[in-house]
Amino acid sequence: MKKNYLWFFIFILFLGSCRQKYTPKPRGYFRIDFPEKNYHWIENKFPYRFEIPNYSQIQPDSRNPEEPNWINIEVPENKAEVHISYYTIKGQGTEKRMQLAEFMEESRELAYKHSIKANAINERVFVNPANDVYGIVYEIEGNAASPMQFFLTDSTRHFLRGALYIREVPNIDSIKPVIDFLEPDVVRLIETTHWE
Numbered sequence: 146m147k148k149n150y151l152w153f154f155i156f157i158l159f160l161g162s163c164r165q166k167y168t169p170k171p172r173g174y175f176r177i178d179f180p181e182k183n184y185h186w187i188e189n190k191f192p193y194r195f196e197i198p199n200y201s202q203i204q205p206d207s208r209n210p211e212e213p214n215w216i217n218i219e220v221p222e223n224k225a226e227v228h229i230s231y232y233t234i235k236g237q238g239t240e241k242r243m244q245l246a247e248f249m250e251e252s253r254e255l256a257y258k259h260s261i262k263a264n265a266i267n268e269r270v271f272v273n274p275a276n277d278v279y280g281i282v283y284e285i286e287g288n289a290a291s292p293m294q295f296f297l298t299d300s301t302r303h304f305l306r307g308a309l310y311i312r313e314v315p316n317i318d319s320i321k322p323v324i325d326f327l328e329p330d331v332v333r334l335i336e337t338t339h340w341e
Contacts, residue, residue: 179326180222184333189341191216193231193305196337198330206230218334223323224312227331232304241301248304252281252296255308259289271297276339282332288317292324293331303340307331 184196187203191214197203200222206215214231234244260266264287271280280297293309309331311320 177223177322177326182329184337186337191231192233192303192341194337194339194341195334197334201330220327220330223327225323225327226310226312227334228308228310230306232306234298234300234302234304245298245300245304248298248306249281249296252294252306253283255306256283256285256291256294259285259291263287263289271295271335273336273338278338278340280335282335284328293328295331295335297335297338299340305338307334 180198180200183199185199186194186196193214197218198220201218201220204217204219206212206217206228209215209230212230216229218227218229220226232248234241234248236244257266263285265285267284267286269282269284271278271282273279277299278297279300280295282295283293285292285294291308291310294307296304296306298304309324309327311323313320313323
């Protein structure tokens with residue numbers, strides 16, 4: 146009987162000494178292959194023009210069919226899109242300035258709606274006097290649904306608002322490569338914008 150206990154004790158000791166510590170592997174994400182960056186001008190049927198990447202496509206905004214100048218620039222391979230909305234500033238003098246102020250405030254509010262999930266929201270002023278384009282770019286850091294928003298205007302007739310959205314659960318660890326790839330495309334869109 147004592148022999149059986151001895152063998153049992155040796156067996157337990159052997160199992161305990163062979164055990165290694167378990168170290169969990171870090172969570173992995175799929176590798177994403179990105180296409181080469183080449184750009185082309187959008188059709189000139191809109192009151193604005195800018196360059197978009199060749200791997201994107203323009204679709205009318207199906208949620209607002211009564212607004213023919215509202216479009217979505219879709220990048221299907223990356224489940225991303227840039228929503229573009231356009232307004233004509235109407236009226237004279239004070240009325241025109243009030244309307245512009247309303248559009249600007251609405252754009253700011255829409256960007257700051259993401260502050261609940263955002264780590265930070267950085268604002269950059271954009272000025273291109275050669276094309277009469279001025280605006281603000283909002284870079285939204287963290288797990289927000291939209292990592293980048295902007296508005297552009299000539300302050301007299303045109304007002305254009307844009308927002309980059311990734312159609313994926315906003316987990317910055319997994320979508321950061323896509324954001325880093327698409328942000329230069331949005332910057333290119335902003336820098337090449339001019340009015341028709």
